Amino acid sequence: MRIQELHQALAAIGARPCHVGRITRAWLKGQPLDAGTRHQKGEHYFPLSVRNGLPPLVAQLDALARIESQHPAEDGSLRLLVRLNDGQMVESVLLPRDGLCVSSQVGCAVGCTFCMTGKSGLLRQLGSAEIVAQVALARRIRPVKKVVFMGMGEPAHNIDNVLDAIQLLGTDGNIGHKNLVFSTVGDPRVFERLPQQRVKPALALSLHSTNAELRAQLLPRAPRYQPAELVALGEDYARRVGYPIQYQWTLLAGINDTQQEMDAAVRLLRGKYGVLNIIPYNSVDGDHYQRPSTERIQQIKRYLHDNGVLTKVRDSAGQDIDGGCGQLRARAADVIDH
Numbered sequence: 001m002r003i004q005e006l007h008q009a010l011a012a013i014g015a016r017p018c019h020v021g022r023i024t025r026a027w028l029k030g031q032p033l034d035a036g037t038r039h040q041k042g043e044h045y046f047p048l049s050v051r052n053g054l055p056p057l058v059a060q061l062d063a064l065a066r067i068e069s070q071h072p073a074e075d076g077s078l079r080l081l082v083r084l085n086d087g088q089m090v091e092s093v094l095l096p097r098d099g100l101c102v103s104s105q106v107g108c109a110v111g112c113t114f115c116m117t118g119k120s121g122l123l124r125q126l127g128s129a130e131i132v133a134q135v136a137l138a139r140r141i142r143p144v145k146k147v148v149f150m151g152m153g154e155p156a157h158n159i160d161n162v163l164d165a166i167q168l169l170g171t172d173g174n175i176g177h178k179n180l181v182f183s184t185v186g187d188p189r190v191f192e193r194l195p196q197q198r199v200k201p202a203l204a205l206s207l208h209s210t211n212a213e214l215r216a217q218l219l220p221r222a223p224r225y226q227p228a229e230l231v232a233l234g235e236d237y238a239r240r241v242g243y244p245i246q247y248q249w250t251l252l253a254g255i256n257d258t259q260q261e262m263d264a265a266v267r268l269l270r271g272k273y274g275v276l277n278i279i280p281y282n283s284v285d286g287d288h289y290q291r292p293s294t295e296r297i298q299q300i301k302r303y304l305h306d307n308g309v310l311t312k313v314r315d316s317a318g319q320d321i322d323g324g325c326g327q328l329r330a331r332a333a334d335v336i337d338h
């Protein structure tokens with residue numbers, strides 16, 4: 001379901017725009033849908049047709065997405081396994097400091113070689129109402145003031161639904177525009193569409209390497225931008241909207257943690273309006289990537305800092321990584337910190 005269809009269904013039972021707004025805001029607060037139809041004292045003041053027509057819509061929205069299970073982690077995050085109407089599962093992660101990471105697709109077509117989600121390929125798109133429902137569900141558990149689109153899926157591959165969700169969350173959902181973070185591997189549609197939106201989200205770009213060939217191996221089906229071109233597009237958007245870009249770099253021992261890479265990262269990112277988030281990889285049984293040593297991670301952080309690149313390291317050691325995207329919580333938590 002798309003948000004537009006929800007609004008049309010409400011109009012069909014006689015809801016006027018002001019009613020639709022009240023009902024939608026109640027949903028986004030994590031309240032029962034019909035809470036928006038009552039005065040504070042509990043009296044109804046909506047037309048009878050709306051009151052009578054609402055229960056089937058409430059049932060439809062409840063069935064759209066349900067929390068299947070909750071998985072707390074030591075750092076205060078809470079992974080929610082969300083069952084969709086057709087039985088497919090996605091995950092959302094409640095993060096410390098009122099953040100929420102949401103999924104935009106079931107599976108993902110980009111196929112990043114270090115990501116669990118990428119291994120399944122794309123199974124289906126999420127409708128905008130399914131994306132927003134993840135926020136409504138999470139708000140039943142605790143406050144959500146920042147939403148990052150960094151869960152399962154590449155948001156650019158489902159851009160209409162993601163932008164609809166962002167528009168609603170940045171208005172009726174009461175979330176500051178810079179607290180909505182669109183994450184992408186870099187896609188021309190992002191750079192065309194985001195500047196045109198009324199609600200302009202912040203941007204996170206998955207860089208992972210300054211070497212175009214290596215980047216193409218790690219992100220096999222990402223658009224073939226040269227890293228410098230990607231950074232130039234990101235920089236242009238960041239300057240326009242006034243919030244820095246978050247560059248994401250999953251650190252893989254012996255692959256993209258070399259001195260040569262770090263020198264190139266300095267040349268590429270020094271003086272840019274952005275932050276480099278380094279996420280040391282969490283090794284998974286049977287895969288061929290390794291996490292760099294703690295000493296190497298600290299060296300890299302110091303080197304980048306000393307050479308003028310604002311760098312954050314997310315120490316994700318010991319994290320529960322059996323979620324959809326192996327590095328999901330670490331990546332998202334970095335973005336929440338900014």
Ligand code: SF4
Binds near residue numbers: 108110116117118
């Ligand atoms: Fe898709 Fe993101 Fe996983 Fe890459 S890291 S495969 S873009 S979900």
